[in-house]
Amino acid sequence: MASNDREDAAGVLPNDASSLSLSQTRTWYRTTLFNAFVIGAVGFLAPGLWNAMSSLGAGGAQSPYLVNAANSLVFGLMGFLCLFGGPIANRIGLPWTLFLGAIGYPVYSAGLYANNRYGNEWLVLVGAVTCGISAGLFWASEGAVALGYPEPSKRGRYMNIWLWFRTGGPLVGGAIVLALNHDVNAKKKGKVDATTYLVFVALQCIAAPVALLLSPPEKVQRADGSKIIIKAESSFKAEFKALWSASNRRDILLLLPIFWAAYFNQYSGNFQTYYFGVRARALIGFVSNFGTLLSSQLISTWLDYKRVTVRKRVTYALYYVVVCHVVAWVYGWVIQEKYTRTRPAWDWEDAGFVEGFFVLLLWDFARQALQNWLYYFLALKTDNISELSRFSGILRGQESFAQAVSYGLNSQEWKGGRVPLAANTILLGISVYPTWLAVKEFDVADAHSGKISSSVDEESGPSATIITEGQG
Template sequence: MSSTLVMESQHREEKRIWYRSTLFNAFVIGAVGFLAPGLWNAMSSLGAGGAESPFLVNAANALVFGLMGIFCLLGGPIANRIGLNWTLFLGAAGYPIYAAGLYTNNRFGNVWLVLVGAVTCGVSAGLFWASEGAVALGYPEPSKRGRYMNIWLIFRTGGPLVGGAIVLALNHGANQKKKGKVGPNVYLIFIALQCIAAPIGLLLTRPEKVQRSDGSKVKVVHEKSFAAEIRAVGKALSRRDILLLLPVFWAAYFNQYTGNYTVYFFGVRARALIGFVGNFAGLLASQLISLFLDYRGISVKKRIQIGFYYVVFWHVVSWTYGWVVNEKFTKETPDLDWTSPQFTLGFFTLILWNFSQQSLQNWLYYFVSTKTGNISELSRFTGILRGQESFAQAVSFGINTHDWYGGRVPLAVNTILLVLSVPPTWIAVREHVPVESEKIYQSDEDRIQSEVLDEDDKNKIAVVKSTVG
C-alpha cells in the first residue's frame, strides 16, 4: 500500500516536460505519417501513382505490400530491440526512393528504380506501421485513445490533402482533361518533402519516459531476446481472438481496384481533383468514429459492438453503390472530366469506398488496442493487423495488374472476402473482454491508475478499497 502511494506521489511531483507529453508525441507520429505514407497515398490516389497505365505501378505496389506484410510482423520485435524512435526513422527512410522511381519512370521511362523503390518502401513501410500503431494507441491514456488516434489519422490524411492540392495546382489545365499521366514536377516536390520525415522520427520519446496527463505510465514489458520476440509474435498469431480477426484484417484494405477505376474512367485533371477532395471522406470517417469510440457514456465493450454494426452498414452502402456505378461505366467507357455530367456519380463511388474503409480501420485499431495495456505486446498486435492488411493489398495489387473486364474479378473477390469476414469478426467482438479499467480514486489527492488488471493490480486495488473503507 505505502509503495503504491509513494509511486503515485512521484507521478504527481514529476517535472512536466513538453516534449515528453502524449500530445507532442502524437504530433511527431502524425508529422512522419503526413510526410511519408501520407504523400505516398497522395500519389496513389491519382490512380496508379499518376502513371498513364496502371500495370507497372500495380506490380510495384504488390511488391511493396508483400514486403510490408513481412516487416510489419517483424516490426514489433525490431522496435522492442532498437527502440520505437529508430524504428520510426527507418520506417520513413525508404519512401522518397519510391517517389524517385515514379519520377524517373514518368520522365525517362525507367523501370528498375520503380522496383528498387518498391523494395525500400516495402521494408520501411512495414517498420513504420508497426511502430506508428503502437505509439498512436499505446502512448495516450486509455480514455483519450480515440482522440489521439484521430490526431494521428488527421495528419496522415493531411499528406494526401496537401499532396493532392499540389497535384491539382500543377495539373488543372484544359489540355489535361483527357486520360494520360501527371506532370513530372509533382514527384520532385514529393521527394523533397518525404526526405524530411525520417529525421522527425528521432524526436519520438521513449515509452518509459512518456508523461501522461493523469500521471500513469506506459507499460513496457520486453522479451529477453530477439528470438523470444519472434516467438511472442508467433504466440500472438495463434491466439483464438487474433485468428478470428484475420479475415477482416485481410478484407479491410483489400480494395485496390480504386486505382484502376480512376484510370479507366477519369481524365488527368479529374484524377487530380479526386486525389485532393477525396481525402475529406477519410477525415470525416475518422472524426465521426473516433468521437464515438471515446464516448464514456457507454462501456468500451458496447462501443466496440456498435462500431461493428456501423462499419458493416457503410460497407453495404458503399459496395452496393460501387457495383452499380462500375457496371454502368463498364458499358459506357466514359472519359470523365470534372465538367462531365456523370463526374459526381463516379466520384461518389470513391468517396463511399474511402469512407467505409477508413471507418473500418479506425474501429479495428481501437478494438485491437483494448486487448492489452503493454505497449510491447501492442506493437506485435498492430504489426499483425497491418501486416495482414499488407499481404491482402499485395494480393489485390497483383490481381489488378491484369486488365479484367470491368474490374469484375477484383470486385467480386473483395465482396466475397468482406462477406466471409463478418461472422468470425462478430464472434471475436462477442467474446472480447477489454483490458482497460476505469480510474479508482482513493481521495481527491491520491488515486491509482489501473492500466491492465492483472492479479497484482487487483491485489493493489483491493488493498486500497479496504483501507479507504
C-alpha cells in the first residue's frame, strides 16, 4: 500500500489481498470523499438553503404564524416519511431516495415567494406538503450515507465535512439575504425582499440532479479496502418487520427523548421576529453559522481523537453537550425575561443588539454539538448500512415530530415566549437520564457481535471488512 493510502486508512488495515488491490486502484467518483461531497452538496442546496430562510425567523416573513403552521405540516409529514424512509431506501436504493428527497424544496421556496409578493397562502401549504415528503426521504438517506459510507475510524471527520456543507447553505444563503436586505429601509421589523426567494428557488433546483451522482453503497471504495456491509431484506414486508423490531430496541427507545428535546427549540424564529429588524435578522442568519461551524469542528475533532477510547470520547462529549445546554438556556431565560418587560426591536446599530444575538448564537452552538454527538453515537451501533438506515429513519422521524409540535406551539403568540421555552427546558431536563443510561449500557463489541461479521477495535470503533449480502 502506498504511504498516502496507509495514512488515509487512519490505522485500519485491509484484511486480504483483494482489499489491498482495491485501495490502490480506486476510482475517484467511487471514493468516500467524493460521495461525502455529493451528500454535502445536496445538503447545501436543499435543506441548507431552507435553513437559511428559517434562520431569518419565520422564513423571512413579517408575521411568523402562517410559516410556523406550514413548517408544522412539513415536519409532521417528514416524521412519517423518515420513519418509513429506511425501508424505501433499502428497496429503491440510496441515490434515487436522495433524488426524491431533493425535489420538494424549491416548491416550498416558491410558496414563500408567492406569499411575500402576492399574499398567496395556498402555495405555501402545497410547498409544505411537497417539502415534508421530500425532506423525510432526504434525511433517511442522508443519515445512512453520512454515517455508513466512511471508514469507521474517520466517521467524525466525514460527518464534519457533511455538516460543513449543510451549514454552508445557511452561510451562503445568509450572505445573499444580507446583500439584498441591508439598507436603511430594512432597519425596522418586517419581511425580506421578494427577490431573495427567487435566488433560493434557482439554487435548490440544482439539488436533485446532483443527488444522482451518489454511488450505491456496494460500489463505494474506501481507502482501507473494506466494504460497506449491506443486509437489506428481500421484500417491503420484511423491511417493515425489521423496522418494527428496530423500533422496539431498548437502546433506540432510550434515545427518543433526546431526539425530541434536541430539535424542539423552534421558538428561536419567533424570538428573531419579535425583537429584531429585517437587516438585523439577515446579519444574524449569516454570522450565527460561524458559531455552528466552530461547534461542529470542536466536537468532531474530539470524537475522532484516537488516543482516547471510544467509550470515553462518547461519555465526555455527552458531559460537554450538557454543559453547553445549561449555559445556553440559563442565559436565554435571563434575556427573555428582560425582553418580556422591555419589548425591544433591535437593529445592528443599537447598543443592545449583541446581548440578544448572543442568545441565538448559544442556542445554535449547543444544538449543533448535540447533533454531532447524537449521530456519531448512533453510527457506533451497527456496521450494516441497511440497519443504519432504519435507525436513522426512526430517530430522524422522532425529531421531525418534535419540530412539528414545536412549530405548532409557536404558531401562537405566547406572552414572553414562556410556554415554548418552558416546554423545551423540561424536555431537555427529562432527556438527560435516559441518554446517560444509553451511554452507560452501550458496549462497542456487544453492539456488533452476533449481528454482522466485523472486527471491533475499542480504539478506532467497529471496522467493516466484508459485505454479507447484496440488496434483494
